[in-house]
Amino acid sequence: MTIRSLTSFFQGKNVPDYIGFANLPNQVHRKAVKKGFEFTVVVVGESGLGKSTLIDSLFQTNLYADRNIPNAKARIKKTVEIRKQTVDIEEKGVRLRLSVVDTPGFGDALNNDKCWDNIVKFIDEQYEKYLSDESGLNRRNITDQRVHCCLYFISPTGNGLKPLDIEFMKRLDTRVNIVPVIAKSDTLTAHEIKTLKRKILDDIRTHSIDVYTFPETDSDEDEEFKRENNQLKSSVPFAVVGSNKFYDIRGKKVRGRQYPWGIVEVENLEHCDFAKLRSMLIRTHMQDLKEVTHEVLYEQYRANRLRSGDSSNLSYQRSKLKRESMLIRDNMDEKTNELLKAKEDEVCRHHSCKAACFDSILNGMAYYFFDHSSYNV
Numbered sequence: 001m002t003i004r005s006l007t008s009f010f011q012g013k014n015v016p017d018y019i020g021f022a023n024l025p026n027q028v029h030r031k032a033v034k035k036g037f038e039f040t041v042v043v044v045g046e047s048g049l050g051k052s053t054l055i056d057s058l059f060q061t062n063l064y065a066d067r068n069i070p071n072a073k074a075r076i077k078k079t080v081e082i083r084k085q086t087v088d089i090e091e092k093g094v095r096l097r098l099s100v101v102d103t104p105g106f107g108d109a110l111n112n113d114k115c116w117d118n119i120v121k122f123i124d125e126q127y128e129k130y131l132s133d134e135s136g137l138n139r140r141n142i143t144d145q146r147v148h149c150c151l152y153f154i155s156p157t158g159n160g161l162k163p164l165d166i167e168f169m170k171r172l173d174t175r176v177n178i179v180p181v182i183a184k185s186d187t188l189t190a191h192e193i194k195t196l197k198r199k200i201l202d203d204i205r206t207h208s209i210d211v212y213t214f215p216e217t218d219s220d221e222d223e224e225f226k227r228e229n230n231q232l233k234s235s236v237p238f239a240v241v242g243s244n245k246f247y248d249i250r251g252k253k254v255r256g257r258q259y260p261w262g263i264v265e266v267e268n269l270e271h272c273d274f275a276k277l278r279s280m281l282i283r284t285h286m287q288d289l290k291e292v293t294h295e296v297l298y299e300q301y302r303a304n305r306l307r308s309g310d311s312s313n314l315s316y317q318r319s320k321l322k323r324e325s326m327l328i329r330d331n332m333d334e335k336t337n338e339l340l341k342a343k344e345d346e347v348c349r350h351h352s353c354k355a356a357c358f359d360s361i362l363n364g365m366a367y368y369f370f371d372h373s374s375y376n377v
């Protein structure tokens with residue numbers, strides 16, 4: 001709109017009888033859509049549990065066309081191997097930069113001692129990168145590569161969590177939102193799934209593992225959302241099935257797994273929780289996962305980092321996760337608070353120094369103009 005048309009808009013009979021700030025959400029929406037979204041998921045779990053297949057099924061992109069299955073010899077030596085792949089997906093004009101971090105081979109090597117090290121290191125590196133980008137000059141255009149969610153695959157054959165799962169999850173839970181899933185749930189009966197879910201939840205509670213907690217819904221939230229939120233909450237750990245094969249069922253192409261007695265449909269809610277997991281990740285809770293990552297987990301990393309001074313001797317302190325970053329700040333020990341206060345004082349000093357400089361420049365200019373005008377007179 002040109003200045004002329006704007007003027008005529010406000011002078012003519014088109015003057016709106018409202019101020020217009022009700023349009024703010026649209027502005028925010030437009031800006032966010034323009035910028036696009038970034039979301040990173042890491043899949044963790046024993047080898048062969050169907051991680052790569054599930055990722056294919058979830059995001060409908062064949063990220064793993066060039067899959068390379070290690071032979072027995074390679075497995076003995078292999079520790080953890082991190083593979084990150086990024087795809088740009090667009091749906092109805094909204095761009096999503098999705099990154100999937102795969103950890104093939106975990107639990108696959110003969111010696112699984114400290115097999116979490118590389119994954120933990122990878123997650124920390126993303127925080128470290130974000131931290132240094134934040135203190136750089138181009139803060140406004142930071143690409144967020146932090147890991148927002150970890151799909152933790154639990155074996156359907158176990159009796160709850162294995163000791164390795166517990167160790168692994170405990171190391172991850174202060175760093176990333178863990179969403180536990182029961183892999184290959186088509187190998188279990190409905191009753192077995194129910195029992196395994198209960199056992200896993202018991203283990204999570206007994207070992208104080210902080211998995212992702214769904215946000216409480218506000219009382220003014222619409223009923224449909226409340227119902228969906230509760231339904232998703234009660235499905236954790238999600239019992240999933242993955243497949244990259246399609247079958248014709250009732251005239252539709254359907255993702256599924258064919259058995260002699262019939263086809264397990266991946267997206268059928270009566271067959272497994274796949275559709276619920278996808279809903280939660282993409283449609284209903286992606287933003288919350290990102291917020292918890294930024295406001296709770298990253299804040300915690302940052303505080304620990306300030307306390308330790310440098311990333312190499314980071315002493316990671318477990319503390320109960322809270323959604324509000326201010327609560328975390330209240331919980332920080334005195335030393336961290338002192339450090340943060342010192343930093344804030346420094347910033348204040350910097351600002352007042354800048355203001356003083358600015359004042360003196362203005363005064364100097366006033367003097368200069370005054371001087372010149374008096375000279376001219």
Ligand SMILES: Nc1nc2c(ncn2[C@@H]2O[C@H](COP(=O)(O)OP(=O)(O)OP(=O)(O)O)[C@@H](O)[C@H]2O)c(=O)[nH]1
Nearest residue numbers: 046047048049050051052053104105184240241242
């Ligand atoms: N029964 C069943 N089999 C599955 C399922 N998902 C994948 N598989 C099969 O399990 C095997 C391993 O699947 P992958 O997706 O490669 O497993 P992964 O966890 O990525 O394995 P690594 O990359 O070695 O860690 C393949 O033969 C899949 O077809 C499932 O939901 N149910």
Ligand SMILES: [Mg+2]
Nearest residue numbers: 051052102104
């Ligand atoms: Mg894989």
